[in-house]
Amino acid sequence: EENRQKKMLKFSHITKVHPCFNEKIHDKVGRVHLPVAPRCNIACKFCRRSLGKEACEHRPGVALSVLKLEDVENYLNKVLKEIPNVKVVGIAGPGDSLFNKETFETLEIINEKFPDLIKCISTNGLLLNKYYKKLADLNVKTVTVTVNAIDPEILKDIIEWVYYDKKIHHGIEGAKILIENQIDGIKKAYDEGLIIxxxxxxxPEINMEHVVDIAKELKDFAYMQNIIPLIPLYKMKHLRAPTCEEIKRVREECEKYLPQFRACGQCRADSAGLIKEKKILEDFFKEKNKEK
Ligand code: SF4
Ligand code: SF4
Ligand code: SF4
Structure with missing residues (x-):
């Protein structure tokens, strides 16, 4: 308990203003995503995607198109003009942020041109133990890591393969690599002062009784957990989404170990700010095409 309070205090200057880390301001502070990272290095069974192609779906939002580095500054200027109170800029895909060098180049552009924005990334964590220091050096403050299981027997049913060390690792072998790297990366990132x-x-049919083990394992290193319901798609089409009661029960169990975030609507297109973000990006590409 004492440990938890210390952690909360240490990070409060950031979490006070970050909508994905603070339910109270979730609807008041804006954040924008830059879709600069198209490729992914793992294959989640609920994610329709293909390696090397831009049609890579991450969470429910599919990026319209990939933003090029040379457009980052203009696009951000447009967003800041049109959406009030944007304080956070996130890189969350559409693939894995750390698997795309454009992510790091974009962070440099933000540091130079928009030094006041809080920088945030979201990752599957496979490469976090390789890049945590680089992220801290680039002044990233918050990192979201998606951890769906810490038992390879369970994770092998959630991901098909992991691309690591220039090889595709299927099944349990891939699951082991991902879990090891995630936990190692989270611990190192935490020691480096990043907020996780x-x-x-x-x-429900795969990890429902196991999610609490994730909270237990990471309680000393993570700041909070955001449990989101499966949207049954792609190779998980035949599985069911959890009921509200199930989500509530699992969150209550996990809360004994890790604070829970409950305001997250997974950035679905039904949230007003995000519809606007989508429209701004569409307009941006339209205007750009006209110039050609
Ligand atoms: Fe929020 Fe994730 Fe985006 Fe960061 S990367 S701003 S935590 S949605
Ligand atoms: Fe899709 Fe994200 Fe999983 Fe990659 S890490 S396969 S982008 S859900
Ligand atoms: Fe972040 Fe979830 Fe809010 Fe989207 S809905 S801004 S992912 S907390």
């Missing part, structure tokens, strides 16, 4: 949020997709 754990995202966990609740898949």
């Amino acid at each position: 949020k754990i995202n966990t997709v609740l898949i």
Whole structure:
């Protein structure tokens, strides 16, 4: 308990103003995503995607198109003009942020041109133990890591393969690598002063009774956990989403170990700010095409 309070205090200057880390201001402070990271290095069974192509779906939002580095500054200027009170800029895909060098180049652009924005990234964590220091050096404050299982027997049913060390690792072998790297990366990132949020997709038929083990394992390193319901898509089409009661029960169990974030609507297109973000990006590409 004492440990938890210390952690909360240490990070409060950031979490006070970050909408994904603070339910109280979730609807008041804006954040924008830059879709600069198209490729992914793992294959989640609920995610329709293909390696190397831009049609990579991450969470429910599919990025319209990938933003090029040379457009980052203009696009951000447009967003800041049109959406009030944007304080956070996030890189969350559409693939894995750490698997795309454009992510790091974008962070440099933000540091130079928009030094006041809080920088945030979301990742599957496979490469976090390689890049945590680089992220801290680039002045990233918050990192969201999606951890859906810490037992390879369970994770092997959630991901098909992991691309690591220039090889595709299927099944349990891939699951082991991902879990090891995630936990190692989270601990190192925490020691480096980064604020970690754990995202966990609740898949009733696969990880429902296991999610609490994730909270237990990471309680000393993560700041909070965000449990989100499975949206049954792609190779998980035949599985069911959790009921509200199930989500509530699992969050209550996990809360004994890790504070829970409950305001997250997974950035679905039904939230007003995000519809606006989508429209701004559409307009941006339209205007750009006209110039050509
Ligand atoms: Fe929020 Fe995740 Fe985006 Fe960061 S990367 S701003 S935590 S949605
Ligand atoms: Fe899709 Fe994200 Fe999983 Fe990659 S890490 S397969 S982008 S859900
Ligand atoms: Fe972040 Fe979730 Fe809010 Fe989207 S809905 S801004 S992912 S907390």
